[in-house]
Amino acid sequence: MIFSWNGKNEAIRIAKIPSTGTLRPCKEESKNWDKTENLYIEGDNLEVLKLLQKSYHNKVKMIYIDPPYNTGKDFVYKDNFKDNIKNYMGKTGQVDSKGNKLSTNSESNGRYHSDWLNMMYPRLKLARNLLKDDGVIFISIDDNEVENLLKICREIFGEDNFIANIIWQKRTSPDARKKLSNGHEYILSFAKNIEYFEKAFNLLALTEDDIKNYRNIDNDPRGPWVSTDFGAQGYKPNQMYKILTPAGKEYSPSEGRCWRNIEDVYKKLLKEGRMWFGKDSCGVPRKKIYLKEKEGKTSWTWWSNSEVGHTQEATQQLAELLGKKTIFDYSKPIRLLKRMVQISTKENSIILDFFSGSATTAHAVMQLNAEDGGNRKHIMVQLPEPTDKKSEANKAEYKNICEIGKERIRRAGEKILKDNKDKEGIENLDIGFKVFKLKRSE
Ligand SMILES: C[S@@+](CC[C@H](N)C(=O)[O-])C[C@H]1O[C@@H](n2cnc3c(N)ncnc32)[C@H](O)[C@@H]1O
Secondary structure, eight states: OOOOOTTHHHHHHHHHSOOOEEEEEOGGGOBSTTTOOOEEEESOHHHHHHHHHHHHTTTEEEEEEOOOOOOSSSBOOOOOSSOHHHHHHHHTTSSOOTTOOOOBOOTTSTTHHHHHHHHHHHHHHHHHHHEEEEEEEEEEEOTTTHHHHHHHHHHHHOGGGEEEEEEEEOOSSOOTTSSSOOOEEEEEEEESOHHHHHHHOOOBOOOHHHHHTOBOTTOOTTOOEEEEEOEEESOOGGGOOOEEOTTSOEEOOOTTEEESSOHHHHHHHHHTTOEEOOTTSOSOOEEEEEGGGOOOBOOOSEEOHHHHOOHHHHHHHHHHHHOSSOOOSOOOOHHHHHHHHHHHOOTTOEEEESSOTTTHHHHHHHHHHHHHOOOOEEEEEEOOOBOOTTSHHHHTTOOBHHHHHHHHHHHHHHHHHHHTTTSTTGGGOOOOBEEEEEEEOO
8 A cells, every 4th residue: 555644745746856055065174185085964965865866876885874763852854845955054054044943843743744754755765866786774763753664665665675674772771760661773774676685785793702602622623613403493304314323322303393404415414524413422413513614693683782782882982082971962882883884885885874963874984994994985964953052062162963973073083093003004094074065056
């Protein structure tokens, strides 16, 4: 069934209207202008996505976005179909803003969900054009709009291109003021084309703890190994043979199960010494998996805070860079972004985040490049949304969110260089960025 809401036709239409804006370079706020391939674009992302259509069509390997969740407290940008650039200048305080104040989308508004959908739909539609054939989009979201987001993504990206709705455990402990405390968010992911994407997806690198599990108690010339169950779920007639262990004990598959491979494969594994029957050679058959043959490990759709970080960690990471007080409330942990970049990109990929906030994505891209020698490039897009006059950010001279994002990238880049100063080739790490600002075309 087609998903419909109030204003959908208009949302489809505005995605097609060409932008009347231009992107002006701003060298003085950039870093390493002549060398860098990273971009920081200040502006309303609808206009910016329109302006990127030509030069970045089919070029972006991974898009991550963390849009407003429509909690009733966050600000949802309203496009003005007649003159979006004028609307944008007013909303961001860049021209006289009579009656143009930024406001939150409150639940008492009868168009609460449709306002959010009208904001998201054209942006996602334009974003899809930028993805490469093996590209992927990850979208952070919570219970407020997950259902609607899934519906519009199915429509825009196609049902078959759904990858997963990942659960991220964002808290470390329940909120004691509540009886049932919310501890997770979602990361919805879609491929541009699932067929290409399957091949392009990367395994996760093994951690030191994973590696510790590999041992070599029988001095196997292939080196350290772990053993895994040789049984499998279900009944397959040609996988139901008897196995005689070297010490002479006979095993058949247990109730409701069969062996993992057919008998010929089993015999080959046995001959090559890839089976394990315990130290006394009469244990249940197990298959050896060798460390040197392991390319990495499969990630699953449950991302725990111990693996990818939590919100408290994100706040601390930002405070370490920008000062002790909370400068930005909604940042994500670097490890979370690093995970997404690691599983979905290659050495030279372009990564786009068009709701970039404090620029965690740029930080994670530089960090991962430093770790694995990659040369991924990032494009951040952020509205120069003014910070609250009474906020710590404003007191610290960050008058809008772009100021926070740019300063974070500057400081994060320097820190990464310092932390990795002894690493070979680190001097080639691209920690610069070119700033462009959305302006009205003359
Ligand atoms: C939840 S925050 C993103 C946080 C980010 N992931 C981080 O780790 O810091 C969403 C951001 O989107 C920005 N935003 C909202 N509407 C926008 C628009 N139309 N164009 C560009 N940015 C927008 C907001 O100003 C806010 O900074």
